[in-house]
Amino acid sequence: MTTEISAATDAGDADTATKDPSGPAAAPGRRAPRRARPDTAGERRLSWRARLRRDRSLLLMALPGVALLVVFAYVPMLGNVIAWQDYSPYVGILDSPFVGWWNFERVFTNPQFLHAVGNTLAITAFQLVFYFPIPIALALLLNSVVTPAIRTTIQSIVYLPHFFSWVLVVTIFQQIFGGAGLLNRVLAEHGYTGFDLMTNPDTFLLLITMQSVWKDAGWGIIIFLAALSTVDPALHEAAAMDGAGRMRRTWHITLPALRPTIILLLILRLGDALTVGFEQLILQRGAVGAEASEVIDTFVYYQGVVYGDWSFAAAAGLVKGLVSLALVLGANKLAHVFGEAGVYKKS
Amino acid sequence: MSITNDTGQGPLSHPDAVPFPAPPTAAPRRRRRRSPHRAAWEGTPHPLAQTGKGLSLLLIVLVVLFPLYTVVLTSFSTQADINRSGGMVVVPGEFTTAAYQQILSGGIVTRAAMVSILVTTVGTVLSTTVSILAAYGLSRPSSLWHRPILFVFLITMFFGAGMIPTYLLVSNLGLIDSYWALILPGAVSAFNVLILRNFFMGIDASITDAARIDGAGDWRIMAQIVAPMSKAAIAVVALFYGVGYFNAFFNAMLYINDNTKWPLQLVLRSYVLQGVTLPGSGTGQVDVATGAVTGLPVKMAIMVLAVVPILVVYPFVQRHFTKGVIFGAIKG
Numbered sequence: 001m002t003t004e005i006s007a008a009t010d011a012g013d014a015d016t017a018t019k020d021p022s023g024p025a026a027a028p029g030r031r032a033p034r035r036a037r038p039d040t041a042g043e044r045r046l047s048w049r050a051r052l053r054r055d056r057s058l059l060l061m062a063l064p065g066v067a068l069l070v071v072f073a074y075v076p077m078l079g080n081v082i083a084w085q086d087y088s089p090y091v092g093i094l095d096s097p098f099v100g101w102w103n104f105e106r107v108f109t110n111p112q113f114l115h116a117v118g119n120t121l122a123i124t125a126f127q128l129v130f131y132f133p134i135p136i137a138l139a140l141l142l143n144s145v146v147t148p149a150i151r152t153t154i155q156s157i158v159y160l161p162h163f164f165s166w167v168l169v170v171t172i173f174q175q176i177f178g179g180a181g182l183l184n185r186v187l188a189e190h191g192y193t194g195f196d197l198m199t200n201p202d203t204f205l206l207l208i209t210m211q212s213v214w215k216d217a218g219w220g221i222i223i224f225l226a227a228l229s230t231v232d233p234a235l236h237e238a239a240a241m242d243g244a245g246r247m248r249r250t251w252h253i254t255l256p257a258l259r260p261t262i263i264l265l266l267i268l269r270l271g272d273a274l275t276v277g278f279e280q281l282i283l284q285r286g287a288v289g290a291e292a293s294e295v296i297d298t299f300v301y302y303q304g305v306v307y308g309d310w311s312f313a314a315a316a317g318l319v320k321g322l323v324s325l326a327l328v329l330g331a332n333k334l335a336h337v338f339g340e341a342g343v344y345k346k347s
Numbered sequence: 348m349s350i351t352n353d354t355g356q357g358p359l360s361h362p363d364a365v366p367f368p369a370p371p372t373a374a375p376r377r378r379r380r381r382s383p384h385r386a387a388w389e390g391t392p393h394p395l396a397q398t399g400k401g402l403s404l405l406l407i408v409l410v411v412l413f414p415l416y417t418v419v420l421t422s423f424s425t426q427a428d429i430n431r432s433g434g435m436v437v438v439p440g441e442f443t444t445a446a447y448q449q450i451l452s453g454g455i456v457t458r459a460a461m462v463s464i465l466v467t468t469v470g471t472v473l474s475t476t477v478s479i480l481a482a483y484g485l486s487r488p489s490s491l492w493h494r495p496i497l498f499v500f501l502i503t504m505f506f507g508a509g510m511i512p513t514y515l516l517v518s519n520l521g522l523i524d525s526y527w528a529l530i531l532p533g534a535v536s537a538f539n540v541l542i543l544r545n546f547f548m549g550i551d552a553s554i555t556d557a558a559r560i561d562g563a564g565d566w567r568i569m570a571q572i573v574a575p576m577s578k579a580a581i582a583v584v585a586l587f588y589g590v591g592y593f594n595a596f597f598n599a600m601l602y603i604n605d606n607t608k609w610p611l612q613l614v615l616r617s618y619v620l621q622g623v624t625l626p627g628s629g630t631g632q633v634d635v636a637t638g639a640v641t642g643l644p645v646k647m648a649i650m651v652l653a654v655v656p657i658l659v660v661y662p663f664v665q666r667h668f669t670k671g672v673i674f675g676a677i678k679g
Contacts, residue, residue: 079512
């Protein structure tokens with residue numbers, strides 16, 4: 001994995017610049033191909049001391065970022081050791097007794113945890129079907145708008161909700177779909193019985209998907225629009241000359257151009273299958289109840305921070321982290337099998 | 348497709364940013380309403396399809412904008428207008444800024460807004476600076492230890508330590524109830540560092556080499572050449588960090604127990620979403636008869652307050668999205 005990632009990241013630029021003549025890099029006269037640095041050839045001959053002297057400013061620059069990550073990302077990774085302990089904050093991490101795999105056994109036999117896993121997977125699956133295609137459709141729609149002014153205006157508008165907080169989005173939905181909300185008022189005025197979408201566990205999946213669509217589907221199109229912009233207009237022109245209509249051109253030219261991006265996003269989503277809108281869900285857990293809204297992350301939060309069963313919660317969180325890691329690596333492998341670029345190169 | 352609609356300054360414009368080249372001989376002017384942006388070979392879509400497209404786009408725009416419209420309108424409405432409409436106001440009535448005067452005249456909301464702005468400002472400056480430095484430090488593939496250091500960043504994108512150990516660390520560092528707890532744990536995002544790094548690596552090496560021959564060191568090259576050339580990417584990354592700090596509520600929920608130190612989003616959650624009574628402001632009483640919460644303009648005004656900073660910054664940064672984001676995300 002080490003070599004794969006670093007090699008891919010380094011090669012990323014050169015690859016796209018040479019292999020992909022239609023890519024952004026090939027825009028006429030915008031970007032000269034990156035030259036090899038003159039000193040690369042003599043690289044190996046320099047001792048590491050000499051290289052240290054040469055690169056000390058670069059290392060110094062990376063230091064603050066590395067230090068922050070070490071303290072706030074890597075030290076907590078080690079802190080996961082409490083998953084094997086019977087941790088008590090009063091005793092401390094050094095003196096808490098080790099209990100082997102006890103916490104993990106509790107996690108895997110805990111019906112609430114299994115229920116949370118089920119909810120998480122249900123949300124992921126539901127959104128894969130009802131959320132994922134929307135940005136693609138939107139991008140195709142927007143891409144067919146030919147007047148630049150209209151297109152850029154619509155883009156700026158649909159990107160906007162992505163930058164709102166979840167608190168704001170949920171509050172807006174409450175004001176519109178809640179029991180005393182706008183929709184219910186209008187329904188009541190016309191003699192229909194209202195409903196409270198915000199507190200109904202049965203429609204919760206629908207509600208959170210609507211919220212996700214409103215907030216993020218617009219932003220989601222940006223990556224597809226970028227992929228669409230790399231399509232050579234000559235392809236469309238040639239197809240049109242050969243008598244292909246709009247539908248056929250979309251099917252045979254536009255959608256294949258989106259394929260790598262769609263696969264990339266599917267992989268990313270698969271890797272994130274166990275992570276479903278934590279802030280969004282914890283905001284609404286009180287209103288709809290844990291039965292419908294408990295997911296792995298909220299389970300960890302409640303067991304640990306609220307109920308104080310630190311070791312148990314850490315074990316649940318660690319299981320989630322490790323399974324997620326395996327999912328990302330597996331999905332990436334799968335992409336390579338299907339001949340797609342996968343994630344590492346992209347990130 | 349570039350948002351700015353510029354036909355290509357900078358290295359990143361897509362071929363499509365240039366309108367389709369006009370055919371050598373001008374298209375015959377048989378169709379009167381042919382769009383000047385459509386190439387001759389494309390033909391004109393069926394009018395019905397055009398109408399359908401227009402209507403769906405209009406609908407999409409309305410779905411995004413209508414909620415904002417009614418929130419802003421309600422925040423400027425009088426209680427009488429709200430009583431008449433029974434809640435959120437859709438038809439403009441009398442205009443008043445009473446709600447804003449109430450929340451901005453000191454008290455918990457004003458303080459929360461100050462906290463949010465402070466945390467966002469300090470956090471964004473810190474995160475952006477650290478990320479620019481790290482991105483530049485990692486942007487030369489031949490440099491010493493560059494791979495292992497890059498790896499330190501990459502790993503955090505694939506495996507997170509988890510909420511509980513992070514909470515225990517912050518708590519053991521004594522940062523509970525400190526604003527640093529809202530800044531430091533998420534101060535560096537490997538993703539943003541990679542966006543910047545890719546942008547920096549796209550800068551033509553002959554420029555930096557020339558500076559180096561003229562005697563400039565790495566610090567100077569970064570500060571005077573690379574950073575100024577990367578304004579678009581830096582603006583987008585700063586926006587990402589800033590929005591992240593401003594919108595976060597959960598970390599404050601975890602780390603800030605003292606509610607006089609709450610940021611705006613947490614105040615919004617408690618007093619607007621959950622309907623806790625706002626102390627000392629006489630709002631939020633529940634009208635027993637209707638179940639409707641009075642003081643609605645105040646609540647909506649808090650919402651507006653929680654979105655205005657984003658609306659102020661957004662227009663200046665959004666035109667860089669294609670350049671900055673896509674460059675990092677697609678090409679990575």
